[in-house]
Amino acid sequence: MRNPVETRKLKFDGTAKPSWHGDLVDAVDDRWLVVFFERPAYAIRGEAVAYALQFYGMRQPLSILVCFDDTGTVMEWQCDAGLPAIIRGRVIEFTDLDLDVMVNPDGTHYVRDVEDFETRSAAMGYSEEAKQAAWKGVALALLLVKRKRYPFDGSGEALLGRVLAAQGPV
Numbered sequence: 001m002r003n004p005v006e007t008r009k010l011k012f013d014g015t016a017k018p019s020w021h022g023d024l025v026d027a028v029d030d031r032w033l034v035v036f037f038e039r040p041a042y043a044i045r046g047e048a049v050a051y052a053l054q055f056y057g058m059r060q061p062l063s064i065l066v067c068f069d070d071t072g073t074v075m076e077w078q079c080d081a082g083l084p085a086i087i088r089g090r091v092i093e094f095t096d097l098d099l100d101v102m103v104n105p106d107g108t109h110y111v112r113d114v115e116d117f118e119t120r121s122a123a124m125g126y127s128e129e130a131k132q133a134a135w136k137g138v139a140l141a142l143l144l145v146k147r148k149r150y151p152f153d154g155s156g157e158a159l160l161g162r163v164l165a166a167q168g169p170v
Helices: 114-123 128-146 155-167
Strands: 004-010 020-028 032-038 051-057 062-068 074-082 086-088 091-103 109-112
Touching: 020 051, 020 155, 032 155, 051 155, 062 128, 074 128, 074 155, 091 114, 091 128, 109 128, 114 128
Parallel strands: 004 091
Antiparallel strands: 004 020, 020 032, 032 051, 051 062, 062 074, 074 091, 086 091, 091 109
């Protein structure tokens, strides 16, 4: 790895999913950090993911994971509403607030986990600010998808191509 980072997906109560390790491959202004993962321990509908890019919102209440197959074709986009990411040294942390916008390769999309959001926001005591951030994250994801804005404008696919080209032949 050329620019290794550890990424942590936290819940509002501070519990964490297992960390992922990848390469920081891009930063867009002070708005997005992008991390590349090769062969993450992740599958979509039972099919292993070959590559993934995670776009961490540094000011926005949103993190976007795009997964690719071995040919570099998008398998799925998952937009996690949450608190803006924080970077500490080589660790990027993102607090997931349960609401997701799932986007298929053809651009069709839907909001997922509304019931989980309602249950966990009560159980974990989400603040009003956190609840508002979650819905703002959903609204932002829907706007980006519908208007084909970064990273839904082909930027993810282009960045993957650049990252793979820089790695050279396998």
